[in-house]
Amino acid sequence: MSFLKPASRFTKGYLPQWRTSATSRLPVVNSSHGRHAHPFPCTTPFTATPCFVPTAQYTTNRKENACYQHGTEQKFDSTDPKTPRRFPCVDHIEERSRQLATHQDTPHRIRGPPGHQVFHYPHRFQCDYKGYLPEFTLAYETWGQLNATRDNAILLHTGLSASSHAKSHPANESPGWWEKFIGPGRAIDTNQFFVICTNVLGGCYGSTGPSSIDPRTDKPYATAFPMLSIHDMVRAQFYLLDHLNITKLHASVGASMGGMQSLVAGAMYPQRVARLVSISACARSHPYSIAMRHVQRQVLMSDPHWRKGYYYDHIPPHAGMKLAREIATISYRSGPEWERRFGRQRVKPESAPEFCPDFLIETYLDRQGERFCLEYDPNSLLYISKAMDLFDMSYTALEELVAHRDIGMEQKGHSHGAVENSDEKSARGPHPPYPHVVRVNADRISQHSPRSTSTPFNPTANPTTGAMVGLDTMESRRDLIKGLQAIQIPTLVLGVKSDILFPVWQQQEIAQTLRRGGNQRVTYYELDALYGHDTFLIDAVNIGAAVKGHLENVVEL
Ligand SMILES: CC(=O)SCCNC(=O)CCNC(=O)[C@H](O)C(C)(C)COP(=O)(O)OP(=O)(O)OC[C@H]1O[C@@H](n2cnc3c(N)ncnc32)[C@H](O)[C@@H]1OP(=O)(O)O
Numbered sequence: 001m002s003f004l005k006p007a008s009r010f011t012k013g014y015l016p017q018w019r020t021s022a023t024s025r026l027p028v029v030n031s032s033h034g035r036h037a038h039p040f041p042c043t044t045p046f047t048a049t050p051c052f053v054p055t056a057q058y059t060t061n062r063k064e065n066a067c068y069q070h071g072t073e074q075k076f077d078s079t080d081p082k083t084p085r086r087f088p089c090v091d092h093i094e095e096r097s098r099q100l101a102t103h104q105d106t107p108h109r110i111r112g113p114p115g116h117q118v119f120h121y122p123h124r125f126q127c128d129y130k131g132y133l134p135e136f137t138l139a140y141e142t143w144g145q146l147n148a149t150r151d152n153a154i155l156l157h158t159g160l161s162a163s164s165h166a167k168s169h170p171a172n173e174s175p176g177w178w179e180k181f182i183g184p185g186r187a188i189d190t191n192q193f194f195v196i197c198t199n200v201l202g203g204c205y206g207s208t209g210p211s212s213i214d215p216r217t218d219k220p221y222a223t224a225f226p227m228l229s230i231h232d233m234v235r236a237q238f239y240l241l242d243h244l245n246i247t248k249l250h251a252s253v254g255a256s257m258g259g260m261q262s263l264v265a266g267a268m269y270p271q272r273v274a275r276l277v278s279i280s281a282c283a284r285s286h287p288y289s290i291a292m293r294h295v296q297r298q299v300l301m302s303d304p305h306w307r308k309g310y311y312y313d314h315i316p317p318h319a320g321m322k323l324a325r326e327i328a329t330i331s332y333r334s335g336p337e338w339e340r341r342f343g344r345q346r347v348k349p350e351s352a353p354e355f356c357p358d359f360l361i362e363t364y365l366d367r368q369g370e371r372f373c374l375e376y377d378p379n380s381l382l383y384i385s386k387a388m389d390l391f392d393m394s395y396t397a398l399e400e401l402v403a404h405r406d407i408g409m410e411q412k413g414h415s416h417g418a419v420e421n422s423d424e425k426s427a428r429g430p431h432p433p434y435p436h437v438v439r440v441n442a443d444r445i446s447q448h449s450p451r452s453t454s455t456p457f458n459p460t461a462n463p464t465t466g467a468m469v470g471l472d473t474m475e476s477r478r479d480l481i482k483g484l485q486a487i488q489i490p491t492l493v494l495g496v497k498s499d500i501l502f503p504v505w506q507q508q509e510i511a512q513t514l515r516r517g518g519n520q521r522v523t524y525y526e527l528d529a530l531y532g533h534d535t536f537l538i539d540a541v542n543i544g545a546a547v548k549g550h551l552e553n554v555v556e557l
């Protein structure tokens, strides 16, 4: 540890005791070390590495053991209070903005992965939250062969940011996000099953999303894109299944947001799904996970380059995206993993502490942000993460969704009772959503909902309105049981103990709720892995074995 070296080794670069006039030059002090009273040696520049944070602007002159500004006689002197502290990580962001300003082809116009197929739905698609799409496209990829009876298909749902490229294939040999899980003899055995994976509606890898061109304006939708629900995403996928002439799936499989989609598929189309797999998902988003996604969105939206979503001809909000992904990564992995992997290690223990990424965990997060910030469309992040927040399989929530969707259709002239034209029929969709949900008028919803029951003195009630807000009440649990009751097929629920985003109690909640709703064929596993929420992307051995067992188990359907 550099600050334990004897001060005598540091001939320059120490901070005179208690000098406070130049706070921006104060060395970073490990306050727990209790050494504040000593002249604190800046473990600096001027010993082994004169330019202690090398950047393009400085050169080390080893002969003189000094650091010069490029092309000048100006020495960098950290003891000079006028010398500004350097922030290469900030310079890097600014430099990227400069470079992006000159880009002709803006990087957020992301296309689907090579070799993907396209399903185009040429009709109006009514979304749950009142808006609609005049048409949509889904990018998808497949592996294995559809059998003669067309009943061996598995619909694989993605998490938030994945493309349809779950597995390599001849048209795209780069590894997919579930590369090790799919293939002959693997967890999803392509000798037996025909696997379909789509980029979700709202995404940016070939499916219609905010970066797609709105045919009505010939410009990207941007934030004029309609608000989406997880149910909208699944409904669009079932239109693809219709197109592929697949009436019944062998299974619906997904993790994280993909697990939410899996549950929706089972509840919305109970006759069309034979088995379910839900990994590290939930039956309704918890305020904690909403909070995590809220801060990601706020950070992104506060990047001045976001421009309320209309950045497609400008510099994208890459700095906000980078930070949003760093925050997300904190919820995707786990403290115990990082303790083992990075400990308290700094990248250059011999160098002075800096505010730019310094500890291994900092450079790790920085790298995750870097990898993502120009890879994914920022508006897709907003829409898809919001759809996750809105996810709630409680009966009253489904009832509201169905009612709101109907209002959306009526507002666009799709009145009940009137004879629908073919476009209106298409908007309503070929299948009634949620056969188990009785349609009610939206104005009846509020009287109806247990969440608006007035219960003074109840600690779980909203103090202002008296409405029941807690999720752990009998009413709320009954509401969830009723919402998930349509799922009576064999279901595998898998959780990971180190997951802080979708903790195991939420996995237990799914399994218990299904069982209480009468489903006798629920299998529940809890995995003691270290990788947190993203374990489903990493642990092909354990997650894969559970999935394989469930998919290949011969059950009476
Ligand atoms: C269903 C779906 O949702 S799929 C979406 C899946 N894809 C993603 O989530 C994309 C982001 N990727 C990831 O989060 C991860 O790579 C995973 C989860 C896929 C795999 O996890 P791991 O194998 O543990 O990879 P890890 O988290 O270490 O990331 C590797 C990267 O971090 C870098 N890295 C690791 N440690 C450090 C560190 N201390 N400092 C700096 N960089 C580091 C590696 O160099 C590598 O970067 P590179 O690929 O640019 O060279």
Ligand SMILES: N[C@@H](CCO)C(=O)O
Residues within 6 Å of the ligand: 159, 160, 161, 162, 256, 257, 332, 534
């Ligand atoms: N890390 C994964 C899981 C998040 O749900 C993703 O980005 O999609």
